[in-house]
Amino acid sequence: MRKADRHLLIKQIVSNQTVRTQEELLNILESHGVSATQATISRDIRDLKIIKVPDENGVARFEIFQGDRFEGDGREEERRLIHMVEDVVVKVERVQFLTIIVTIPDNAQVLCALIDDIEVPEKVTTIAGFDTVIVISRTEEDAIKIEEYFKSHIIA
Structure with missing residues (x-):
């Protein structure tokens, strides 16, 4: 097939x-x-x-994942990312230049792929496991920006 x-x-x-x-x-x-x-x-x-x-x-x-329902206006990938963060992210924390994003089980790889689809100057690369995404930044200041971005979109 x-x-x-x-x-x-x-x-x-x-x-x-x-x-x-x-x-x-x-x-x-x-x-x-x-x-x-x-x-x-x-x-x-x-x-x-x-x-x-x-x-x-x-x-x-x-x-x-239904993130595609937004109309394309050049920010579609970011809208999908925000929607997914709202749906699956349960915790965000930072350790120096690493931002650790915890998802509900078995969602980290899809979230990681969405993060990779977006041009983020503060991001060097990402790593995904079963329920955790690690975003690696060059500096602690860059990691703080990424942490704040994700925390601002978590629905409590």
């Missing part, structure tokens, strides 16, 4: 079914005749900007 067709199928599955893990998504894809590796599915999830959000019972499930 072509990547575009697999992406379309994954969007349909995530939109119409409750999917909680990559393994569960892999099993559903296999039931549709699609054979893929965990690494491929992980890349697909990142490419499609699929995030985990808590359902009405507080249990995490996959959902397609």
Whole structure:
């Protein structure tokens, strides 16, 4: 199956079914005749900007990030970033020239990709794990600006 067709199928599955893990998504894809590796599915999830959000019972499930709903005016990427920060960031702190951003589980890589999509002069690079993004700056002053930016968009 072509990547575009697999992406379309994954969007349909995530939109119409409750999917909680990559393994569960892999099993559903296999039931549709699609054979893929965990690494491929992980890349697909990142490419499609699929995030985990808590359902009405507080249990995490996959959902397609809806940040694209803003009209493009040259600041679309930043608007998507702000929307995602509001939805998934739970804590921001700084250690010298590092800004540490904690997300709800399994959302750090998508957030990191959005940060990387935006030209931020205070950012040298980013690193993402399961629920943590680290933004590396050249100076402590640059890191303070990044910390303040993210803290200003967290919904308490």
